[in-house]
Amino acid sequence: MASEPVETTNMATGSDAMSSSNTRQSRVRKREGAIISAGRSVFTTYGYAKATMAMIAREAGVADGTLYTYFDNKDALARGVVADYYARLTGTAKEGVDTRRTTRTRLDFLARHHITSIMEERGIVEMLPLLSSNLSDYSKDELYGLNKTYVAVFDGLIREGRASGDIPGDADVAVLRDIFFGALDYGARSSLLRSSRQGARNADITRLVDRLVSMIVGTNTSTGSLADRLEAVVNRVETALKEVGN
Amino acid sequence: MASEPVETTNMATGSDAMSSSNTRQSRVRKREGAIISAGRSVFTTYGYAKATMAMIAREAGVADGTLYTYFDNKDALARGVVADYYARLTGTAKEGVDTRRTTRTRLDFLARHHITSIMEERGIVEMLPLLSSNLSDYSKDELYGLNKTYVAVFDGLIREGRASGDIPGDADVAVLRDIFFGALDYGARSSLLRSSRQGARNADITRLVDRLVSMIVGTNTSTGSLADRLEAVVNRVETALKEVGN
DNA sequence: AATCAAATTGAATAGGCTTCAACTGTTACG
DNA sequence: CGTAACAGTTGAAGCCTATTCAATTTGATT
Numbered sequence: 001m002a003s004e005p006v007e008t009t010n011m012a013t014g015s016d017a018m019s020s021s022n023t024r025q026s027r028v029r030k031r032e033g034a035i036i037s038a039g040r041s042v043f044t045t046y047g048y049a050k051a052t053m054a055m056i057a058r059e060a061g062v063a064d065g066t067l068y069t070y071f072d073n074k075d076a077l078a079r080g081v082v083a084d085y086y087a088r089l090t091g092t093a094k095e096g097v098d099t100r101r102t103t104r105t106r107l108d109f110l111a112r113h114h115i116t117s118i119m120e121e122r123g124i125v126e127m128l129p130l131l132s133s134n135l136s137d138y139s140k141d142e143l144y145g146l147n148k149t150y151v152a153v154f155d156g157l158i159r160e161g162r163a164s165g166d167i168p169g170d171a172d173v174a175v176l177r178d179i180f181f182g183a184l185d186y187g188a189r190s191s192l193l194r195s196s197r198q199g200a201r202n203a204d205i206t207r208l209v210d211r212l213v214s215m216i217v218g219t220n221t222s223t224g225s226l227a228d229r230l231e232a233v234v235n236r237v238e239t240a241l242k243e244v245g246n
Numbered sequence: 247m248a249s250e251p252v253e254t255t256n257m258a259t260g261s262d263a264m265s266s267s268n269t270r271q272s273r274v275r276k277r278e279g280a281i282i283s284a285g286r287s288v289f290t291t292y293g294y295a296k297a298t299m300a301m302i303a304r305e306a307g308v309a310d311g312t313l314y315t316y317f318d319n320k321d322a323l324a325r326g327v328v329a330d331y332y333a334r335l336t337g338t339a340k341e342g343v344d345t346r347r348t349t350r351t352r353l354d355f356l357a358r359h360h361i362t363s364i365m366e367e368r369g370i371v372e373m374l375p376l377l378s379s380n381l382s383d384y385s386k387d388e389l390y391g392l393n394k395t396y397v398a399v400f401d402g403l404i405r406e407g408r409a410s411g412d413i414p415g416d417a418d419v420a421v422l423r424d425i426f427f428g429a430l431d432y433g434a435r436s437s438l439l440r441s442s443r444q445g446a447r448n449a450d451i452t453r454l455v456d457r458l459v460s461m462i463v464g465t466n467t468s469t470g471s472l473a474d475r476l477e478a479v480v481n482r483v484e485t486a487l488k489e490v491g492n
Numbered sequence: 493a494a495t496c497a498a499a500t501t502g503a504a505t506a507g508g509c510t511t512c513a514a515c516t517g518t519t520a521c522g
Numbered sequence: 523c524g525t526a527a528c529a530g531t532t533g534a535a536g537c538c539t540a541t542t543c544a545a546t547t548t549g550a551t552t
Contacts, residue, residue, distance in 0.1 A: 052508060063532045126375040138439050175457050182432025187424035193384050211421050215461050299540060309501045
């Protein structure tokens with residue numbers, strides 16, 4: 001029994017595993033959540049450069065130094081915020097896709113979901129290029145994995161669509177992915193810069209998404225089945241409602 | 247003669263306007279060029295965050311304080327570097343387009359030119375999101391105008407292509423623009439992250455550009471005219487050569 | 493040559509990230 | 523209960539870098 005790690009609190013006492021979440025670990029986890037949440041808020045409001053660690057600490061209700069027991073530095077904290085964002089984004093994307101039926105409506109949903117999300121949390125998305133500074137070992141990065149998981153939702157749709165004959169052609173999935181997410185990211189930025197009113201932005205989104213999805217699926221909206229068109233309308237209504245704050 | 251502005255050096259002596267470029271103004275302009283050049287070099291090497299004003303001053307051969315007589319702050323200096331980049335990019339884009347003949351080969355050139363340029367000077371392009379911090383008055387920004395001038399090259403191609411019947415459909419030019427530049431920017435990033443070898447990157451570029459141009463022009467490469475296909479090959483050879491440093 | 497504005501300098505200032513020695517509250521154990 | 527051990531917390535101090543500015547140099551003008 002030499003050199004056995006101490007492992008004090010890990011092997012829980014066994015019983016009441018859910019109610020008494022007031023253990024050390026759980027408090028630590030809760031605090032980590034508070035810090036990430038504070039980070040999201042401050043980074044979103046001020047942007048990476050103008051956000052200060054002091055602000056984040058204040059918002060999270062901890063001392064400056066405490067931040068550094070959870071994250072190595074400001075960069076790592078920002079990464080944590082982005083990672084959290086990616087996780088949520090992937091979750092809601094999967095959920096939404098699962099409640100749609102056809103390839104077209106699924107793609108349509110995914111596109112709308114993506115572009116509205118990044119428009120809302122634009123401040124966070126914009127930090128990304130700053131953070132992946134060292135391209136060399138990017139594949140070791142946590143964000144790399146999270147991004148991969150996220151885009152896998154799209155990749156899956158394309159493969160299924162091909163198998164079912166909904167998507168013609170055999171272009172590399174990576175190419176379609178570049179076009180899909182690239183257009184949405186760029187479109188989000190343009191629309192935010194160009195259109196100041198929410199209504200105009202919604203129109204921008206619909207124009208772009210319709211065209212993009214048609215390019216991939218092949219048929220355009222007006223020639224789709226009635227069921228397809230219905231589901232597409234539902235997608236639009238739902239995202240519109242979400243924006244109103246519902 | 248009360249309160250008349252002094253205007254010392256502006257109203258030149260009239261004669262020899264070109265040879266004696268050793269005047270105060272010209273030296274100032276030369277120094278501004280040196281600073282932008284130094285900024286490009288340092289920002290490209292270290293990225294915006296790790297680049298220091300001291301490094302740039304040293305590289306430009308001036309004192310730290312001198313930088314501030316040319317640019318208000320680090321941000322403005324970075325903007326200057328990006329502005330310079332845009333100007334060059336637009337120039338070479340126009341040149342290249344003018345030496346191509348058909349809509350397809352012009353688009354093909356523009357796409358390759360864009361993606362190879364941003365892959366080469368990726369460090370500079372990545373600073374952009376950082377700099378356009380205040381979206382509200384972006385239209386007053388110098389970069390806004392430069393970007394507009396640049397994408398106008400694409401817009402012109404689309405309009406001409408429509409007029410000549412080369413490009414079908416009547417989708418909003420803004421939508422096509424989002425798809426075109428969005429896909430290229432995103433594709434550049436993916437390729438740099440994914441493919442380490444130059445050959446693999448060239449393959450990535452060709453796959454993406456071919457697909458993208460086909461999506462816009464409508465016909466795909468193998469059904470284009472012989473002349474079109476020839477010009478496309480020339481484009482590929484030329485960009486390949488440029489990469490080798492020729 | 494004298495004068496004046498423009499341009500340059502670099503040391504001083506200010507502000508923010510990060511470190512770390514001291515402190516606090518919790519857990520384990522007799 | 524008392525107490526040892528320790529994870530977690532604190533905030534003041536150190537360091538680094540953007541930015542300022544009073545003093546100086548440079549170059550044009552008369």
